[in-house]
Amino acid sequence: MTDVSFDVVVVGAGRAGVAAAYKLADEGFEVALVERAKQPGMKNVTGGVLYGSILDDLVPEFPEEAPLERHVVEHNIKLLHGDAEVSIGYRDLELREEPNYTLMLGKFDRWFVDRAVDQGVTFLSETAVRDVTQEESRAVVHTDREDGDIACDVVIGADGVNTTVGRKTGIQRTMRNEDMALSVKKVIDVGRETIDQRFNLDSDEGAAYIYTGFPEGAPTIGYFIYTFDEYISVGAVGGLETLRWLGDEGYGETGTPLYSLLEDFMELDTVRPYVQGDAVEEYQGILVPEHSYDTLPDRQDRRVALVGDAAGLVLNKGYTFRGLDYGIKSGLVAAEAAVKCAEDGDWDAFGRRYDTSLEDSYVLQDMKQHRHLPKFLKNERMYDAYPGIATETLRGMYSAETDASGLTWRQAYRAFRRSDAGFLDLLKDGYRGLRSL
Amino acid sequence: MSVQDDLETVEWDVSEDAHITVDNEQCITCEDKPCLHLCPAECFDYQEDQEGGIYFAYEPCVECGACMVFCANDPDKGAVSWSKAEGGKGVEFDFG
Ligand SMILES: Cc1cc2nc3c(=O)[nH]c(=O)nc-3n(C[C@H](O)[C@H](O)[C@H](O)COP(=O)(O)OP(=O)(O)OC[C@H]3O[C@@H](n4cnc5c(N)ncnc54)[C@H](O)[C@@H]3O)c2cc1C
Ligand code: SF4
Ligand code: SF4
DSSP states (O other): OOSOEEEEEEEOOSHHHHHHHHHHHHTTOOEEEEOSSSSTTTTOOOOSEEOSSTTTTTOTTTTTTSOOOOEEEEEEEEEEETTEEEEEEEEOGGGGGSOOEEOOHHHHHHHHHHHHHHTTOEEEOSOOEEEEEEOSSOEEEEESSTTOEEEEEEEEEOOOTTOHHHHHTTOSOOOOGGGEEEEEEEEEEOOHHHHHHHTTOOTTEEEEEEEEOOSTTOTTOEEEEEEOSSEEEEEEEEEHHHHHHSSBOSTTSOBOOHHHHHHHHHTSTTTHHHHOOSEEEEEEEEEEEOOOGGGOOOOEETTEEEOGGGGTOOEEOSSOEEOHHHHHHHHHHHHHHHHHHHHHOOGGGHHHHHHHHHHHSHHHHHHHHTTTHHHHTTOGGGGTHHHHHHHHHHHHHHOSSSOTTSOHHHHHHHHHHHSSOOHHHHHHHHHHHHHHO | OOHHHHHTTOEEEOOSSOSEEEOGGGGTTOSSOTHHHHOTTOOEEEOTTSGGGEEEOSTTOOOOOHHIIIIITOTTOOOEEEOOOOTTOEEEOSOO
8 A cells, every 4th residue: 555645646747747737736636746857847858939828827927937038920931952942931020919939948847847836736856657557446656766656546647758657557559650750959059149130030039940851852851940048949850760761871771860960951051050159058859749630649548647748749730849838738638627527526537538628629629620731741742842843933033044034933834844743743732731731 | 060079968867777778689680770870869889799789878868769669669679678767867958
């Protein structure tokens, strides 16, 4: 028998777990928040932008007192093709009204856990959860502390992409290369003023850059640059299955290390001016779930619910990453399910109730609406033929060398004819693109 | 810059117990050895004199989880036994 018991144990103090614990403490529950790191955030990696006002209602000090970095007022999508780059930049004063900020998890997660502790959450750091078991009328969380078992009514598994809770309980199916992307990232000390100048920003304004098309024709590989107060982050993301086979640098003469791609990307003429800087402050690597709505893994069993990355709740939209806010929302939905179970005493219904409410929440509605997008983004033409067509068209429009007789649409048509893409492909991809956006 | 230079920026509180181990016998039949290019911290090194050619060091692991997916979870490979570092140990990021 274990002596220690709580109403709810939340495993993992990322934003998904902290939001759940915060909300439950607010509702008067006895909550333990178990985290393996010495300090919140020490194990955590993200790109950078928290979208939406998901924390406004929960935390009165948000956003005023939260350690947010820059208010994102500009988004850029860049298609690379050989020496050329075609970009779509979007800057809008109205974006100032949108609550989208860059943040760094080292600072942010520490702040958020402090607020949760103020709320009455019991925070246990330096404690790794090894397993979770369910008994007739309770669940037990097994930790690596001596006598470290904790009994509770229900467990919220918020332990990130490589979830211990999901794997040990068998809730989550075995993840394969096709399910996961790898990301590596560097944080570079550039200095506030240089960032303002380089990215054409005012003091607290931020910009986000997303790149595809390098190396030419490599599906699922993308890059990002985000701006913070004093730092920028630059990173690469690529599907494990693509990275395994792409190129010939691996032992079996297949494959390319993602850090080499990132190095090469940072050396591109069009990229170097943004990312040069002497001091790399940190290098990081992490997996990112790459599911579509239709391939999401299971996320609940009776008294155990998985939230955030542990449930695979991340969507790569091609032009943004959503995961930070999805995680927080799913944590809140799990907390609400626990509140309902406390009301009628039917704790066994916890997982099911969570699942049903999550299905109705904007997280799964969003993923459902974009259910074809992950497949669309695996289409090689997106990384090769189409950036090529765009580049050739623009080259025709701006080059003094090309004969100026053709109308722009004619040049576009010629570029298209020269590419490998067929007319039917274009129609199909256009249709799929529209459908998935 | 090489990834080894980048890894100089990372800090660890290294545990005495390895959180990941490699059963080299499984590496003998693994032809493409994707660990050598997919691990972002170069924890896997090709060394001729090792069984299956693989020398593994858990110390510089950044705990990304990739080798669990591409090796431990692959029925044709499976040399890797993967778990998370013990509480308070392993990689320590400053920024996130
Ligand atoms: C490169 C990159 C760029 C991204 N960019 C964006 C972006 O711009 N916008 C966006 O919205 N999303 C983005 N995402 C996605 C987003 O970062 C994640 O979806 C989000 O961080 C998930 O939060 P979480 O709370 O579920 O998990 P995490 O933040 O991973 O937290 C999990 C916590 O659980 C702890 N833990 C794990 N195992 C155990 C255990 N066994 N015992 C105890 N504790 C444990 C961990 O230490 C950690 O604190 C990006 C992701 C990556 C990798
Ligand atoms: S991938 Fe796994 S089985 Fe193959 S060589 Fe590497 S460690 Fe061994
Ligand atoms: S978890 Fe990631 S960093 Fe650690 S050994 Fe495996 S692949 Fe390398």
